[in-house]
Amino acid sequence: MTTENNNLEREEAVVVALKATFPDLTARVKRIRRVEASVSKALTPSVLVHAKNVLGYKALSHISCVDWIEDEHFELVYILWNPDEKIQLLIKTLISRENATMENIDTIWRQANTYQREMREMFGIEFPGFVGAKEFLLEDWDDMPPMRRDFDTKEFVKEAFFLRPGREDAKDVRDTIAKRSKEEIPEFAKKYSREK
């Protein structure tokens, strides 16, 4: 980007408008054409409807989900676009990882159906009342939802597939050198060795 217009008036106006209607919502201007808002799970559908019908955010660009397993919640991000003001609005909400549910919004935007199908399959989030075929990307899947961070892909690969023989003679440089010089690396130091 060559010329950055530092005038963020329009973005600030969005923040003001949102907070006027939803006092419990926190919002800020991230940069030009990007506004971010955090809202509770219960309020999210109302905020989305309001943004679409009143504030002009007619286009749904993206719905994403981030697994913050350490904090024990999922972060759902609804990314909306206002084609007239040309501003992207990211509405973020947190839902619990245990019995993860969220209100179905495919009556607001039809294509949310696909995003919700994927989130149900990949993260295990239920959207009560929404209709969509169970299988989306995975076929005959009976393990835990794979995009969750506690799904270990390496373990899965070891159990589901066999490695083609021929690479068993692979050696590790650190071990080879330590053995040759009879160096004993203390256990607490090993976490600083090179990642394998």
Added chain:
Amino acid sequence: MAFFDIKGLVNPLSTLKQFGNKPHTVEYPKKHKETAARYRGLHFNDLEACIGCGNCSTICMNEAIDMITLADIEGKGGDSGLRPRVDNGRCCWCALCVEVCPTGSLNLTKEYNYVTKDADAFLWTPGVDNPEGKDNLSFTSDTNTSLSLFSRVPMPEMDGKERVKSFAETMLYYTEEAAREEASRCISCSLCTEVCPDHMHIPEYINAIAQGEDEDAIRIIYDNNPLGEMCGKVCTRRCEDVCALEVRGEAVAIRWLKEYAVGRASTAEMLQEIVSPDIQAPNGKKVGIIGAGPAGLTAGYYLALKGFDVTIYEGHEYAGGMVMYGIPKYRLPMDSLNKQIDYMKNIGVKIEFNTYVGKDISFEKIYEENDAMFVGVGFQKPYDIGIDGEKAIGVIPAVSLLFDVNNGSTPDVGNKVVVIGGGNVAIDGARVSRRLGADVTIMYRRRVADMPADWEEIEGAEHESVEIMPQTIPVEIISDANNRVKAIKYLKAEMVSDGKGGRPRPVPIEGSETIMECSTVIGAIGQEADYDFIPDEFRNKMEFKWGKMLVNDDLQTAIPKIFAGGDAVNNTADAISAIADGFNAVKSIEKFLMK
């Protein structure tokens, strides 16, 4: 538009024109298309330039590269002996391996054809499977495009003219920010650990520093080196010579990072708190150590940690040996050394100072009272220069000058000093003489490139206006009526190859005698050990060769209770080797006493 749009219906017929045109497809396999200059084809590895660092294997995002042993490649210092092998079934030819190869040995070629009926032949050893590949290199990475960081973070130091005015430390050392930046250059290949005589766990402590875990770094260093800060200031750093980044750039500043890490603990108490070693309960065994140099101190520290009752007998007033008395304070300040030694004393190492074995206490007594002994006396006696007139006043061995200065005195060396020798001791003598106010010239028999001294020391001396005269052979020292040095006569030499491909020898040039006036001549051509402190009955049972004590693989002398290490034993004669000897002797002593 109407259905019968004549033009629109006729337009497509224009394609018939193509019948006359030459096809622009390439008639493969009759003709081959020439690939572009940067084409990413199959791998080629220059097996000699490759040092087996494994960086390619680590960056490969498909886990396609394995490091394997090849039949005719031996690992040695600076080369792990392993070479990469690519799994062509997984490789996506992204060439990240080429971008991170520190030596530039791994490249991609123009070849893209690999057809075989054997479904299991997907493993490709670059360089072995395509030795002709070096003529077909196509996607390469030079020092500009490589992702390796070849430039070292610069080290601030005092200006040359300023620093000769005092003995203040010349190196200003890394700030926290600079240290983290320098530590993040390391690719953790661990080739350095092999050539370190003590095998310190270098990638581990460097990565700890890079991640901001300085306390873990100190603990890793103290796992096998209790004098980390001292090494950080003055080690000969063989590790940096084989660093993977040294091949095309500057090695990671391994030594200075060590100095940074241990320097974060500013007192002995802090050191103890951070290292908080596991001190085992006393096991009832006693060990006597002669010499509180690096070897003796290291042995004492680790023996004390293992519950042995340790006493070190040191003839001088302070501990440290050659490190304390032979290294000038502008390289290794007193308080740095004292901090490290105080920590050792605090965890139970007893040191008896001013206790010269053979004079203040007898060797037999130590032998009787202890279950084992460790001898780390070093080389204390300097060699004579070996030329006429050297018995004059004002001709002093470098170690004596350094000893006196470190002891606190300021000897008068006059206004012109000539130093004979080319090692670190010679440079130390020269730079100390500069600080004592003299003009200094170093005379060395061979070329500057042959000088065994550290390049850093040579550079430091030159910045301090020390004149270095290579290919200079002194032949006579001239003194005045009072037997005081007044001049030195020398010959110039030319380097003559020995005809067998070895080092060229200096041959004096006939008729090139020159006389240079000087007030002091300092000899620094080497030292030897002084074994007078060992009584004959013991000395006759022990074995010596070329002035060094002979020991077995367990650092044990011919007398089973007596172990030895350090300059008096090993061939490399530097501090880190002494520390390594002390560390290894502890393992042997433990095996000997606690079986």
Added chain:
Amino acid sequence: MMKREKATTLYLGPQHPGITGNMMVKLKVEGDTIVNSTTHVGYLHRGFEKLMERRNWLQSFTIVCRICVPEPDPNEENYARAVEEIEGREVPERAQWIRTLVLELARIGTYLLWFAGQSGSAGLYTMGQWSIGDRDYVLDLFEELTGGRVYHMYIWPGGVRRDLPEGFEAKVLQTMDYLEKRLIQYDKLMFDNTIFQKRAMGVGWIDPEKAIEWGVVGAPLRAAGIASDVRKDDPYEVYDQLDFEMGHATTSDVWGRAQVRRFELEQSINLVRQIIEKMPKGEYYNRIPNPMKWVVPAGDAYVKTESARGEFGYYVVSDGTNKPRRVHIKGPAYVHAMTLLEDMLKGANVSDVSFIMNSLGTCPPEIER
């Protein structure tokens, strides 16, 4: 007695020359008219987003280009730009111009590929023979610039991987001249061809009133008369310094979309010429630190590009370590091939399925990653 079903179930794909990739459209057909359709994807799920969680920031960039085969560069550019936004890394001026050049060349290549798909699904196979061959000239340019023909792995966070080789600009201009001449022949064969026009008019109509709400992006949106292009709406790289126009049509059918794309191909050729002329000298890369230890501070970013087929969106989240927390990619086909297609095909003719899919620019790999 068995009740006679009026409707037949047809499986179009996953191996079908009319399907632009590997996916399956399950059709319920009565006679020639489609009563119901369901899109089935999942044949190309490689688990990229999960893979990227175990690879560091530099290694992940080699994965993203594989999300779209005809046009990998918008993916690389999006990923790089998202990481740069989170980290606050400046990209040198020249690098931005080179990136724009690569994106426009990729756009031209994709439009040529689209010629083949669109005309081929109507039975006009000659177009495909020509345009795939001509696309090879563009791939030659890429081979010379990046070392790879299809998957370039050239745009990475911080800039681009190598500078332009000697004599590259001249070759690019030559190829552009050649393509411009070819366009005349393409026009005669496809765009000024009555049979094709008649075939494409009125087919695959999208209601312009609902288009934005239904998530239509790219050429189909512009063919519905709505002026929307990420390069103009949310400018990135150096598009705000370049002169170009968006395609425009009002019929919102396959023919409108074809017109839009044809117009934009010419615009792209022009853009390439402009970029070559205006490109400044300078650095092409702002180095990253040691790749194994490169940590991007915590934060997130949402970036978009306008690819030849529509709007690509990347939502990247960093948690302050050396590996991405979440890289979530959305391509235009995520909407076009799923809810939009299922709706559009109701009442359409069986022979039009592939035709409509090509006009929407569907490409399954980006749905499933």
